[in-house]
Amino acid sequence: MNNTKNVSRNTLKKSSDATLIVTKTVERTEVIFKKKLEKVNEMLSKTVFKK
Amino acid sequence: MSAEPYKYNQTDTIRYTFISNGKKGAINKLVEFSQTSQKGIFNFGFGDLNFDGTIDDIANSNNGDLVSVLSTIVHILIDFTNQHKEYKIVFTGSTLQRTKIYQQILRRHYTNFSKVFFITGLTHMNDERYIEEDFNPNTLNTYIAFFIKRKS
Numbered sequence: 125m126n127n128t129k130n131v132s133r134n135t136l137k138k139s140s141d142a143t144l145i146v147t148k149t150v151e152r153t154e155v156i157f158k159k160k161l162e163k164v165n166e167m168l169s170k171t172v173f174k175k
Numbered sequence: 176m177s178a179e180p181y182k183y184n185q186t187d188t189i190r191y192t193f194i195s196n197g198k199k200g201a202i203n204k205l206v207e208f209s210q211t212s213q214k215g216i217f218n219f220g221f222g223d224l225n226f227d228g229t230i231d232d233i234a235n236s237n238n239g240d241l242v243s244v245l246s247t248i249v250h251i252l253i254d255f256t257n258q259h260k261e262y263k264i265v266f267t268g269s270t271l272q273r274t275k276i277y278q279q280i281l282r283r284h285y286t287n288f289s290k291v292f293f294i295t296g297l298t299h300m301n302d303e304r305y306i307e308e309d310f311n312p313n314t315l316n317t318y319i320a321f322f323i324k325r326k327s
């Protein structure tokens with residue numbers, strides 16, 4: 125029973141870790157792409173577009 | 176692009192992932208199209224998903240499969256613009272070196288790319304502004320950024 129509980133707890137922990145990693149990935153990805161997007165937006169605001 | 180593209184997944188309307196399998200093993204890649212401040216223009220973001228969950232858009236993976244990666248990116252660009260033919264995609268390198276590499280690739284494959292996409296490039300004007308002009312594959316100048324839009 126104790127083993128079952130440990131396995132369940134470990135599985136839950138791994139699952140929780142995985143969720144945390146995915147969450148952090150999305151957050152960090154958004155931060156990095158957001159920074160780049162800000163630079164691109166600044167560039168586009170000074171751009172004369174081809175008609 | 177003669178190499179076979181990797182299989183990719185569209186994880187939501189603006190994100191794609193695929194796995195690069197090269198000499199260093201498997202590397203997760205992420206492509207993201209973000210709406211810019213200009214209506215109808217989307218920024219092309221591309222990077223490596225690291226094991227620790229971070230993303231690196233500067234890394235040179237050097238995984239020995241550049242042509243397959245580029246081929247996959249082209250297929251993703253075609254897939255995304257199939258869904259949004261009216262969108263214009265802007266892309267620039269995270270470093271000057273990478274922007275130059277993009278330009279070399281566009282120059283090398285201009286004949287094929289220009290059948291599918293209108294291609295323009297961004298250069299400096301005399302003042303602080305930039306100007307969009309038709310991409311010239313023979314120019315010796317370095318563009319700052321590139322735009323592509325589906326022809327049909």
